[in-house]
Amino acid sequence: MMKVVEGSYAVAHAAMCCSPDVVSAYPITPQTHIVEHLSQLVADGELRAEFLTVDSEFSALSVLVGVSAAGGRSYSSTTSQGLALMYEVLYNVSGMRLPIVMTVANRALSAPLNIWNDQQDSIGARDVGWIQLYSENVQEAVDTTVQAYKIAESLEIMTPVMVCMDGFILTHVYEPVELLDKEQVADFLPPYRPTDILDPQNPKTFGAFADPSTYTEFRYLQYEAHLKALSKIENVAKEYAEVFGRDFGGLLDAYQADDAEIIIVTMGSVVGTIKEAIDGLRAEGTKVGLVKIRSYRPFPAQALMKELKNADVIAVIEKDICVGNEAALLTDIKAAFYNSNLRMPIIGFAAGLGGRDITIKDIRKAVEKASAARKGIESQFEFLTLRKEIL
Amino acid sequence: MQNLLAPGHRACAGCSMPTVIRLVLDAAGTNTIVVSPTSCLEVTTTPFPESAWVVPWIHSLFENASAVASGVEVMMKRQCKDTNVLVIGGDGSTFDIGMGSNSGMFERGHKVAYICYDNEAYMNTGVQRSGSTPFCAHTTTTPAGELSLGNPRPKKDMPAIALAHGVPYVATASVAYPVDLRKKVERALQTQGPSYIQVNAPCITGWTFDAGTTIEIARLAVETGLWPLFEYVNGELTEVKKIRRIKLVDEYLKVQGRYKHLYKMPGGAEILRSIQDIADKNIAMYKLVD
Numbered sequence: 001m002m003k004v005v006e007g008s009y010a011v012a013h014a015a016m017c018c019s020p021d022v023v024s025a026y027p028i029t030p031q032t033h034i035v036e037h038l039s040q041l042v043a044d045g046e047l048r049a050e051f052l053t054v055d056s057e058f059s060a061l062s063v064l065v066g067v068s069a070a071g072g073r074s075y076s077s078t079t080s081q082g083l084a085l086m087y088e089v090l091y092n093v094s095g096m097r098l099p100i101v102m103t104v105a106n107r108a109l110s111a112p113l114n115i116w117n118d119q120q121d122s123i124g125a126r127d128v129g130w131i132q133l134y135s136e137n138v139q140e141a142v143d144t145t146v147q148a149y150k151i152a153e154s155l156e157i158m159t160p161v162m163v164c165m166d167g168f169i170l171t172h173v174y175e176p177v178e179l180l181d182k183e184q185v186a187d188f189l190p191p192y193r194p195t196d197i198l199d200p201q202n203p204k205t206f207g208a209f210a211d212p213s214t215y216t217e218f219r220y221l222q223y224e225a226h227l228k229a230l231s232k233i234e235n236v237a238k239e240y241a242e243v244f245g246r247d248f249g250g251l252l253d254a255y256q257a258d259d260a261e262i263i264i265v266t267m268g269s270v271v272g273t274i275k276e277a278i279d280g281l282r283a284e285g286t287k288v289g290l291v292k293i294r295s296y297r298p299f300p301a302q303a304l305m306k307e308l309k310n311a312d313v314i315a316v317i318e319k320d321i322c323v324g325n326e327a328a329l330l331t332d333i334k335a336a337f338y339n340s341n342l343r344m345p346i347i348g349f350a351a352g353l354g355g356r357d358i359t360i361k362d363i364r365k366a367v368e369k370a371s372a373a374r375k376g377i378e379s380q381f382e383f384l385t386l387r388k389e390i391l
Numbered sequence: 392m393q394n395l396l397a398p399g400h401r402a403c404a405g406c407s408m409p410t411v412i413r414l415v416l417d418a419a420g421t422n423t424i425v426v427s428p429t430s431c432l433e434v435t436t437t438p439f440p441e442s443a444w445v446v447p448w449i450h451s452l453f454e455n456a457s458a459v460a461s462g463v464e465v466m467m468k469r470q471c472k473d474t475n476v477l478v479i480g481g482d483g484s485t486f487d488i489g490m491g492s493n494s495g496m497f498e499r500g501h502k503v504a505y506i507c508y509d510n511e512a513y514m515n516t517g518v519q520r521s522g523s524t525p526f527c528a529h530t531t532t533t534p535a536g537e538l539s540l541g542n543p544r545p546k547k548d549m550p551a552i553a554l555a556h557g558v559p560y561v562a563t564a565s566v567a568y569p570v571d572l573r574k575k576v577e578r579a580l581q582t583q584g585p586s587y588i589q590v591n592a593p594c595i596t597g598w599t600f601d602a603g604t605t606i607e608i609a610r611l612a613v614e615t616g617l618w619p620l621f622e623y624v625n626g627e628l629t630e631v632k633k634i635r636r637i638k639l640v641d642e643y644l645k646v647q648g649r650y651k652h653l654y655k656m657p658g659g660a661e662i663l664r665s666i667q668d669i670a671d672k673n674i675a676m677y678k679l680v681d
Contacts, residue, residue, distance in 0.1 A: 022465055050465045054458065055495030062455035062492065066426065066462025069449050072469070092451050198447040198463060200422045200474055205442035207450035214439055
């Protein structure tokens with residue numbers, strides 16, 4: 001049913017359709033509306049789940065460790081400082097192979113305090129062992145939520161998933177969304193039936209410590225599960241498209257990339273603006289295309305190379321900064337290409353930090369710089385919209 | 392007695408903790424799920440791929456056992472199972488790093504029995520001071536020295552903190568009083584809502600006493616009045632273990648290495664009197680002597 005709703009409501013509704021046993025969350029802007037809507041859905045009896053209002057994000061995710069180990073499907077949502085506070089639990093959840101799904105309403109990190117959107121929070125948690133899927137718009141966040149459970153709970157994957165959506169830009173926007181049908185979701189997403197749970201009839205030990213003789217193998221198995229997730233993410237997206245009729249891509253998606261000389265790579269809601277910019281540039285004769293990364297972890301190196309191989313130059317635009325180096329996606333793409341025979345210039349831009357708008361004009365500036373880089377890289381990384389006058 | 396903590400664990404010879412756990416589990420029975428924070432208990436009982444636990448057991452992190460237990464309890468309730476959910480952890484996680492998580496679990500009213508085996512310092516990491524370390528005890532982070540007589544602060548009153556949350560069953564217990572401990576675990580498990588039991592559990596390496604005297608040391612803590620055994624139900628003091636023949640704290644302190652500096656250093660005698668004052672206050676407050 002197509003309805004004009006707030007992004008947060010749409011995602012809460014999607015989480016409800018996945019029938020979690022327990023929702024556990026702590027309020028933090030701009031995630032609050034998601035959990036408020038879920039609370040109301042529980043209060044109204046539409047979602048037959050337990051909603052735990054806890055003492056911190058740290059406890060929010062810790063509660064779900066207990067829920068998941070006891071065999072329950074669980075959901076949480078957080079952002080920024082909250083995700084940072086969960087950091088220790090994030091590793092624990094993935095290491096214990098608990099398939100928790102959590103929405104991250106992407107937001108900047110303090111200091112200085114800033115409640116607006118960038119993707120520093122989830123990028124900072126890129127190595128915690130969770131699958132990270134980024135959404136372009138509200139509909140994709142909705143659809144990805146359902147896909148996330150299917151991916152996470154597959155017995156060969158058993159890995160938690162963060163569904164990342166840009167804070168405010170997607171959580172607070174009202175746009176037409178196809179809301180999900182609970183029964184249709186139930187058909188697509190079978191009940192969670194883990195093989196190992198906390199059960200007095202069949203007592204097992206969870207969270208034993210591993211010494212140097214076995215720790216490496218635990219890490220290897222997580223690494224291997226992420227490799228398997230590369231095809232799982234693709235397959236689940238395809239299966240979803242067949243059932244629900246919507247396809248936002250699997251590991252990634254492309255726009256006007258086939259014959260593009262300049263290809264922009266990015267993640268999240270800025271995709272819409274970039275598509276708009278590309279339409280304008282194409283009309284003027286500049287062959288620009290876009291590759292949108294949906295799955296940042298696992299990193300789709302092979303799929304990216306396939307999509308980018310014919311470009312003359314690649315420009316990465318991302319909403320994070322790895323202080324002391326450059327930005328994360330840029331580094332990852334360069335690393336993926338280094339041992340291949342692809343040798344086009346790859347340049348990157350940090351943009352949209354702390355909620356600064358990324359405009360079509362900004363995109364055009366990045367494209368100009370990328371075009372110039374074909375003749376030689378002047379700067380391989382820079383801040384796209386730096387206000388030098390206030391430094 | 393059924394042995395729900397199997398032999399072969401790696402606890403020190405003379406450690407009181409496995410005895411505490413066995414008594415607690417025997418009272419709880421097999422229809423039980425245990426959540427443990429990072430602790431001596433965790434590292435001595437679960438080196439992968441071995442486990443000493445005969446009941447389902449989960450360890451997540453140091454400071455989140457109460458939150459994890461909340462999740463387990465909610466799932467049991469959801470499935471209409473009457474399984475006991477226990478947290479069993481040390482004083483570091485209980486008094487200090489897990490306080491936020493404990494407070495949340497208490498205040499949300501989960502039916503979780505929280506058992507703290509209290510050995511009064513961070514023993515797993517090598518005897519560092521915790522909020523539970525008693526006044527002027529030597530630890531590796533509050534060592535005695537020219538300018539120090541040991542831990543400068545009194546022990547944190549964790550039962551009072553539990554009571555302030557309205558926890559309906561709060562008790563202290565001791566490894567030296569197994570019948571009392573078992574009875575209190577049973578009562579905790581019958582409580583609708585959270586319960587908290589703090590069990591005195593001497594640590595041979597941290598407190599340094601003669602191997603084989605563990606239970607005697609624990610009994611002395613009670614008999615001197617330094618570890619009153621009490622029980623609060625719905626905020627009311629309902630039971631106190633009377634002491635037939637009260638002993639001076641000196642009998643308890645002089646046999647432990649963690650207090651030996653008080654017998655050698657200037658100012659030590661005054662501290663010993665202060666510790667006797669703590670015991671005397673307990674004796675008066677809980678009417679430990681008839």
